[in-house]
Amino acid sequence: MGLCISLLLSSPPKTASTNNLSNRTEFWSTTTTLGTTNSTAGPRSQFSEAASEYAGGIVGDSGLILESPNLKVYSFADLTTATKNFRPDSMLGQGGFGKVYRGWIDSKTLAPSKAGSGMSAAIKRLNSESVQGFAEWRSEVNFLGMLAHPNLVKLLGYCREDKELLLVYEFMPKGSLESHLFRRKEPFPWELRIKIVLGAARGLAFLHGLQREVIYRDFKASNILLDSNFDAKLSDFGLAKLGPSQEKSHVTTRIMGTFGYAAPEYMATGHLYVKSDVYAFGVVLLEVMTGQRAYNKKRPKGQENLVEWLTPELKRKHRVNHIMDQAIKGQYSSKVVAEMGRITLSCVAPDPKNRPHMKEVVDVLERIQCINVVTDRSSTKTTVASSSRSSPHHYQYSYRAGAAGRNREGGRLESLE
């Protein structure tokens, strides 16, 4: 789990009483009162605010706000069956708040099925002892249960039984961007890197474009999951927050996130802006350009934090080419590199006001993708000849259960319970 920091700016959420939730309606009504100290006079949970503001409506950009969450309620026994008793060899990986297993469910009813029949699902079993685990579980159900977009991972259902908290997601067969960038021998092709960051940018733009913005708060390469077509979907809404109400520019919250990705203003003050997500997006752009992790304490002094290390290079246009991942040299043109350098530099601007909106980032990346394709076509021979191993057409995907483990370099920032 890496380094933990205790920076509590507000008291931890109250743990709701444990009860078996048997149907969606019951959950919905229970959820809207969770976090409410007094149902008439007390502060409302961020979700109950969202529910009223989102009340039924289709939003643009192929995203949807559902009128009520369409989630299946599982019993613990269901999910024990679906994962063959949480067998260690079905574990896909482990995050800060629990283990993720591959399980099997019926593709129509979503009921648990025998291994190998129906469709795969990813089943996250949260550490039930942790108060923060409950808060993350609740946030995930609340946000992902209501929002639907091609670049957000689908939450299919959940289980809450005694101390057990589980989440059932669509299975993302190609793992995470982090696993492709940093855990494999073959270099990850540039064309796929661009496709993935563009998809992730669309997901963030959708969240930021909602009437009441959603701040994702944990944008990083390991939270960008990939479907069979390498389309990116954001997962892990455990830390997501509703953006500030109209008259405010930020929300104040305890400092949580991951070293290397958290924006400087958030680290310094606990003030969280929509633009704090844009900073984290810039960090991922820099990882994609360089093939280097956001934070690596094994790098020489002064180079541990990728943004601090490479911002001076991004500012000197002629230097940007030098920071690019040499393993995929020949797959990107100098024009593409210059554009990537520019947008990355503006995303990681120290002052949130100087960072672009995600909509603008999407426009720029779409342009970059176009130039990239044109360049690819005009220099196919060079590209294939110089890096045939890493051309997207030759890129071999081999999935191994358990291969997608945690990024141990990127220590998570989190409050202590």
Ligand SMILES: Nc1ncnc2c1ncn2[C@@H]1O[C@H](COP(=O)(O)OP(=O)(O)OP(=O)(O)O)[C@@H](O)[C@H]1O
């Ligand atoms: N829907 C999914 N399909 C396939 N694999 C998944 C899915 N969800 C999560 N995983 C895998 O399970 C692992 C753990 O995921 P999880 O979201 O719990 O933590 P994380 O993002 O790696 O870490 P952190 O706690 O810092 O957020 C990851 O390596 C991820 O690749």
